[in-house]
Amino acid sequence: MEHRIDRIKKQLHAQSYKLTPQREATVRVLLEREEDHLSAEDVYLLVKEKSPEIGLATVYRTLELLSELKVVDKINFGDGVSRYDLRKEGATHFHHHLVCTECGSVEEIMDDLLEEVEEIVEKDWGFKVKDHRLTFHGICKKCQEQELQASS
Structure with a gap:
């Protein structure tokens, strides 16, 4: 997991962003539950368990940034809920x-x-x-x- 976090950190740095503790907490949840296709609310609830000081708006902003930088893909399976899927390494x-x-x-x-x-x-x-x-x-x-x- 640390290798993938380091790679994501480098992706962010290449675009002049930092992997802040809040962003790292969000990335860790996505890595830990990679097969689950989590919604923003799901990610927030899991982040909050480990870092209760992180708010829903921060998680939303982080997911949108990661989506823009192609670290995650934002997907919708027709149920009206956006879900986030980490892009596989090298994909x-x-x-x-x-x-x-x-x-x-x-x-x-x-x-x-x-x-x-x-x-x-x-x-x-x-x-x-x-x-x-x-x-x-x-x-x-x-x-x-x-x-x-x-x-x-």
């Missing part, structure tokens, strides 16, 4: 998600499935792609299995 693109419409689970796909699509967009439309996001909405394997068991 040039946002990763993809599978969202279950039954149980709400979210799985990540780390492979870049859209390289060919990007090439077509750039060639046919003359549009320089900087990033992309892909979210599949459907029914996860677990919910499908439960549905089969219930109908038998």
Whole structure:
């Protein structure tokens, strides 16, 4: 974890920002709960457990800054809630998600499935792609299995 915090600190410094204690507390929560796709409120509640002096507005500002600097990706799975996802180390693109419409689970796909699509967009439309996001909405394997068991 310390290696990733140091890398994030360098990313901030490269853009003339500091990793303040409040920002570090927020980053640590995101690293500790990386698989959870936390909302700003979720992050705030977890930060507050360790550092009660940090306010909700500070957490919001930190998440927005980290999003602008591409340390985290701000995502929405169609439920009206913005969630924050740390960008994987060395990632040039946002990763993809599978969202279950039954149980709400979210799985990540780390492979870049859209390289060919990007090439077509750039060639046919003359549009320089900087990033992309892909979210599949459907029914996860677990919910499908439960549905089969219930109908038998």
